[in-house]
Amino acid sequence: MFLGAPGAGKGTQAKQVAERGAATGAPIAHISTGDMLRAQVSAGTELGRQAKGFMDQGQLVPDAVIIAMVQQRIGEPDAKSGWILDGFPRTLPQAEALDESLGDSTPLSAVIYFAVPEAELVGRLTGRRTCAKCGAIWHVTNKPTKVAGVCDLDGGELTQRSDDREEAIRERLDVYRSQTEPLLSYYRNRELLREIDASRSPAVVFEELLKLMQ
Numbered sequence: 415m416f417l418g419a420p421g422a423g424k425g426t427q428a429k430q431v432a433e434r435g436a437a438t439g440a441p442i443a444h445i446s447t448g449d450m451l452r453a454q455v456s457a458g459t460e461l462g463r464q465a466k467g468f469m470d471q472g473q474l475v476p477d478a479v480i481i482a483m484v485q486q487r488i489g490e491p492d493a494k495s496g497w498i499l500d501g502f503p504r505t506l507p508q509a510e511a512l513d514e515s516l517g518d519s520t521p522l523s524a525v526i527y528f529a530v531p532e533a534e535l536v537g538r539l540t541g542r543r544t545c546a547k548c549g550a551i552w553h554v555t556n557k558p559t560k561v562a563g564v565c566d567l568d569g570g571e572l573t574q575r576s577d578d579r580e581e582a583i584r585e586r587l588d589v590y591r592s593q594t595e596p597l598l599s600y601y602r603n604r605e606l607l608r609e610i611d612a613s614r615s616p617a618v619v620f621e622e623l624l625k626l627m628q
């Protein structure tokens with residue numbers, strides 16, 4: 415499981431680990447609960463229909479539905495030799511329910527915590543810009559365009575998503591701190607927690623991550 419605050423880079427790293435696994439013949443499935451939820455809803459599966467029912471009413475998808483999706487995903491062929499869970503659990507009750515569901519059959523082998531100081535997270539998230547035309551994602555300092563405010567690909571205007579504004583970001587980080595951060599001691603007590611300094615460049619983090627996972 416990859417654990418960390420929004421902007422810590424877990425999703426990007428998990429995707430790279432999965433791509434490398436597929437290329438080297440040792441597949442590791444990247445289980446992003448957000449992506450999986452969207453895929454199941456658009457494919458109209460039974461679980462997707464259940465999830466959509468809650469979303470249409472403006473409610474959160476219950477933990478049991480998400481855990482059922484995770485269980486189903488773990489059973490697919492590309493997850494046989496390994497998988498990374500990204501984006502779930504986010505609360506202590508979710509972690510406990512997940513533990514119970516995984517049981518002794520497919521227990522977590524490790525929880526990798528992507529540690530990034532809050533000031534760095536705010537910088538990463540507030541600097542993100544999206545092209546209004548093609549949707550490409552840029553960053554004012556980490557991935558700048560040749561001309562400020564203009565997409566390199568198609569000359570589209572760069573905009574800042576409303577949930578990338580500083581106030582919204584502070585709120586997301588507050589929620590993370592109060593709801594998700596308690597998972598650190600939960601997994602530390604189970605001797606599953608490994609920490610990686612994810613404030614460094616993605617390439618450096620990736621190399622260290624591979625070593626840690628081996």
Ligand SMILES: [Zn+2]
Pocket residue numbers: 545546547548549550565566567568569570
């Ligand atoms: Zn563009």
